[in-house]
Amino acid sequence: MSPIREYDSSWEGDIENKLTEKFGDKIKFTGQEIRRVYAHVERDAIFDVCKFLNDELSFEHCANVIGVDMKDYMQVVYHIDSYTTYKGECVELTVDVPNDDPHVKSVSSIWGGANWNERETWELFGIVFDGHPRLERLLTPETYEFFPFRKSYKLRGWE
């Protein structure tokens, strides 16, 4: 693991530059705060961005994979942390997924911690993670044939 550094206000700009340099217009930065970088990534580039973050920028911890149902489309949000080079820095990546083709490439081969988060997102939102080793129901019973956290699923059933 690379050496530990104290927080420096140039970190966010540094990360943005490196990512823009590598991926160009596939990645769009939407905001910046202390220890936070917000970005919007194209669907086909998410795996490469994640791999780059893990391998080159030492973001070795995938905290969260979140599914969001925006009614017209779906979103997957990743929160990726660094323990070493950018200690305490968190990158939020957002990916848009169309409703009729809810597929996105799995990052569980990069971070083992993303495995269950992706499974959960799949079972609750129906977003398929391609290349996931085991996309099975985890929290809900295996007999469920619907995705309960979608907005179309009301509290008392489909509407």
Added chain:
Amino acid sequence: MVYSSILDWVNFPDIMANPYYPFETYNLPYDISQKLWEIIGGTIAWLINLLFPGNPVSEWLVCDMTVNFFALIIFMIVVFLVVFIGILISLWEERKVLGRTMDRRGTMVGMKGFLQCVADGFKTFMKEDTQPRKVDRMTYMWTVSLVIGTSMLIACMIPLSDRWYVVNYNTGLLLIMGLFALAPFFILVSGWSQNNKYSLIGGMRAAEMMISYEIPMLILIATACLMAGTFNIGGIVQAQYDTMPYFIPQCIGFVTFFVCANAEAERTPFDLAEAESELVEGWQTEYAGMKWGLIMLADYMRGYVSCAMITILYLGGWNLPFIGDLNNYVPELVFLLKTWLVFFAMIIVRAALPRVRTDQILNLGWKVFMPLSIINLVIVLLLKMGGVF
């Protein structure tokens, strides 16, 4: 004997004068049971004789052979009851002492919590006797009966003094040890028969454990016998009274035997066979109701036997030093008190230590207890050769 008084029928003859007297020396529980039968049988004979004077039944009821027969039956009950109450007291002792070490009160039901044992007995007795459908019925029932039966047998066979015994063989100690070591075999078979993975692993562990502590334990017993020069329990106790309690010369052996006895009784640092944190209840998982209650009782019986063995082999049995003839009054009580004292130490060990792992107890048995018991043996041999004992 027509219209004779009751004293003609109840007259307490000398027990040793009975030609069918089964023991060689004076036996207190037999004496008690014969006197009891004199009262019961003599009263019945007197009543029958009042109605039908000169009948043969009354004569038969008080003849030597009949008295001996019924006295033996009462003898069994007396011996068992005394041991049973002793074990219930040690159970109560464990609950109270363990409770106090854990900063709680222990059981509180009647007589300072002693009646909780009775309540538990009733509770397990009232429970439905369930049996899983897929067990191998015969081994399932037989093995548990044998575990309970052998435990009960050895608990009763421990002599409480030189006048309170069941058998007085010269190899009495070996007999007790042989029966004591039988239980792990039954546990292994029982674990196999229950068709349950936890029980299977628990049974395997019992066998695994047995090969680790049994051999040092037998060496230690042989050492104590070597020092006393006899396998007779009374002889060992007498030898300690003549010289000194063996925990002084054999201090290494005493500590090792204490730990081994803990393992033999399957008490907490060594209760691998019923490790409840990983194996639910180990080999006892599928036993419910009264069967389980009896298994728990058998556990305490084995604990009592372990403590009694330590008392006999190392603490001087039923004798106390420096008090001379006072020892003749209540040696049974002295013995039981010593046993409960040893049990107290076992309770403290249970309160302080967690459970060991299977590989750890194997290491402990072969790499620590074995050399220690050999060292103990060498020390005893040197003392013997030096003429100290």
Added chain:
Amino acid sequence: MMADDNTEQTKTAGQMPAMKPVVDVAAETAKMETDKMWVIMGPQHPFSHGLWTLKIKVDGEIVTDAEPIVGYLHRGWEKEAENRPYPKIIPMADRLCYAASMTYTHLYCMTVEKALGIDPPDKAKYIMIIADEINRLQSHLMWLAAVGTDLGNFTVFLWAMREREYWMDMNVRLCGARMTTNYPRIGGVRNDTPELFDRDIIRCTEHFEKAVWDIIGLIDDSSIYVSRMKNTGILTPEQCANLGITGPALRGTGVDFDLRRDDPYSNYDQIDFDVPVLKQGDSYARYMVRVEEMLQSCKIIKQAMAKVRALGKNAPYRLKVPSNVPAGRHFAKLEDPRGESMMYLISDGTDKPYRLKVRSPIFVNVSASRELCMGCRIADVPAIMAMIDMCLGETDR
């Protein structure tokens, strides 16, 4: 081993060329391999603190595979939250984790405060620091109790639970409830510290700093305890970070990371404390980290209480907040007793959240149980999983 012996035998037997071995030894040995079996531990099992299952595949006593199964307690918390106004989610957030309820409520309030763009008063922040640390102590003591029973000793359980009662009393003094406290509010806390609370909590802290050594002594001075925990469930820091393990389990492997210090929230940057880190990466290191964390919590409580006292009696502790939250996306992170917990809020301008996601540390930690348990013995499984400190309320949500 077996294979070597066989080759030696065939070499010596090779002097007699006419003899063909009647039995193919290698094939027979392969057939004699012990059967592996799946042992299912849970959902009702003494080692699973809560309702979950760990399936382990054992070869004799050695664990060769493990698979955790969760979800028995799935209540659809996040979906439920989407149908409630913001203040009504506070009591629900209490129910996420029964052992440290206030940390989740605090996290939820922090997230909404961020979305509202407000900064709660200093006093509220310090009071929440105290509350968080009380809950951390409660949670860690409950964990310590569970370690005792998982290793087969009941004394540690009761002693740790006894110490936990004092912290429960502190909870009662602060907010009137023992477990589900309903104390933090969006924009502050529900009430100021009661009278003489500062005296009581300092007394409690000082008592605890002495009393905890009784329990620790019982564990550390016992070679059985130590040998049961040492060299079991070893993970490297790289593995740990990759698997998403956070909290004391992560710091036990040598990764020096604590959100309280490295991503400070609610005035933790004003407080001086150490982050315990150990390099061994086994169960014992995790245990030591948690114990040290308890002592550090006492340190934090003393400092935060001094700050609250310095702010005076009349300092504000709660802000008035609007019921509608402006549209936006916000998230907050917090160092839970068990790891990094996180809430992600999408608000759409109404009084109900559009999406509220909870990141539970244990949900990710337990997914690593295969890596943790591989190659250990059955008896080690409870010891290893005790160091994860399961809490199913937040795992299944």
